[in-house]
Amino acid sequence: MGTQLVMYEEEFTKINSVCDRLTKDANAKLVFLVDKNGQLISATGQTTNLDTTSLASLTAGNVAAMGGLAKLIGENEFPNQFHEGARDSLYMTIVGTRVVLVIIFDNRSSLGLVRLRSKKASDELNRIFDSLIRKADLPGIGSPFAEITDDDIDNLFSE
Amino acid sequence: MSFINYSSREINCKIVYYGPGLCGKTTNLQYIYNKTNPETKGKLISLSTETDRTLFFDFLPLSLGEIRGFKTRFHLYTVPGQVFYDASRKLILKGVDGVVFVADSQVERMEANMESLENLRGNLGEQGYDFDRIPAVVQYNKRDLPNAVSAEELRKVLNPRRLPEYSAVAPTGVGVFDTLKAVAKLVLTELKKGG
Numbered sequence: 001m002g003t004q005l006v007m008y009e010e011e012f013t014k015i016n017s018v019c020d021r022l023t024k025d026a027n028a029k030l031v032f033l034v035d036k037n038g039q040l041i042s043a044t045g046q047t048t049n050l051d052t053t054s055l056a057s058l059t060a061g062n063v064a065a066m067g068g069l070a071k072l073i074g075e076n077e078f079p080n081q082f083h084e085g086a087r088d089s090l091y092m093t094i095v096g097t098r099v100v101l102v103i104i105f106d107n108r109s110s111l112g113l114v115r116l117r118s119k120k121a122s123d124e125l126n127r128i129f130d131s132l133i134r135k136a137d138l139p140g141i142g143s144p145f146a147e148i149t150d151d152d153i154d155n156l157f158s159e
Numbered sequence: 160m161s162f163i164n165y166s167s168r169e170i171n172c173k174i175v176y177y178g179p180g181l182c183g184k185t186t187n188l189q190y191i192y193n194k195t196n197p198e199t200k201g202k203l204i205s206l207s208t209e210t211d212r213t214l215f216f217d218f219l220p221l222s223l224g225e226i227r228g229f230k231t232r233f234h235l236y237t238v239p240g241q242v243f244y245d246a247s248r249k250l251i252l253k254g255v256d257g258v259v260f261v262a263d264s265q266v267e268r269m270e271a272n273m274e275s276l277e278n279l280r281g282n283l284g285e286q287g288y289d290f291d292r293i294p295a296v297v298q299y300n301k302r303d304l305p306n307a308v309s310a311e312e313l314r315k316v317l318n319p320r321r322l323p324e325y326s327a328v329a330p331t332g333v334g335v336f337d338t339l340k341a342v343a344k345l346v347l348t349e350l351k352k353g354g
Binding site for chain 2: 004005006007008009012013035036037038039041051053054057058061064065067068145146147148150152153154155156157
């Protein structure tokens with residue numbers, strides 16, 4: 001099995017604050033961070049009325065498909081993608097090896113500004129994820145599920 | 160690969176429905192979507208062709224409740240079953256925690272079932288998973304059709320590992336939730352072991 005992604009309070013707060021700051025610095029409508037397998041990690045900005053779970057899953061699908069295309073032409077991956085809409089546009093950039101930073105913006109911002117600000121945020125996020133991975137590797141930090149019983153699992157399905 | 164968030168006290172797991180083209184993977188998800196409470200499910204996303212064949216994947220997020228204060232969420236995905244979409248199938252298996260192999264019980268689909276099962280094994284291997292170790296269940300779908308092969312024969316060919324297996328008629332829901340519960344339980348049990 002692959003390595004689990006485990007998120008702790010300390011890193012979660014830091015990640016949210018980086019995303020929050022990026023939303024403001026880039027004049028973005030919203031910023032979210034998704035793990036490459038489609039799990040939403042953070043969403044900041046105008047997230048009300050937005051189906052962030054689906055957004056996360058489709059982002060991962062898109063990045064995976066583009067990664068597949070990249071490999072076919074001999075590239076490792078396409079780290080940045082830009083999709084321009086009539087009103088809103090979307091920029092995504094791969095952070096480290098396992099997460100994707102997505103920025104949605106309108107004409108109050110520009111691709112140049114978004115690229116510039118997201119580069120800085122990516123570097124910060126990279127450092128946070130590195131420390132997260134190191135933390136998860138420490139002995140003594142196990143799965144919170146190690147102590148669950150078969151009854152706990154059965155109870156989920158009892159209704 | 161599950162995602163455990165201590166801060167929001169959530170755990171997310173990924174389950175993939177695999178099987179040959181037209182075996183009923185999407186129908187399983189549609190039935191689950193139609194029969195679950197709105198507050199426990201998200202949108203059912205289907206990336207399909209104009210003729211309603213799955214092009215990339217279907218996706219349905221589902222909340223199952225809490226275990227020890229952690230909200231458990233399952234993300235259900237299907238793969239496109241048609242042989243030529245293999246590149247897409249591989250991508251969807253990334254980060255999978257549990258697999259449902261949906262077999263088409265019709266005699267003329269036996270070869271397609273076997274081919275798809277081999278394909279699953281190979282594609283899991285490419286992603287670093289071992290089919291013999293990953294939480295998995297088998298569903299024999301379309302049991303209501305007159306040309307359905309006996310369960311015994313299906314078992315012999317498609318389930319030598321003796322995985323939990325369920326007979327199903329996906330459009331009417333027979334076996335659909337049994338299959339889902341079984342794979343969800345296996346995934347949680349694996350997490351308990353420290354996955």
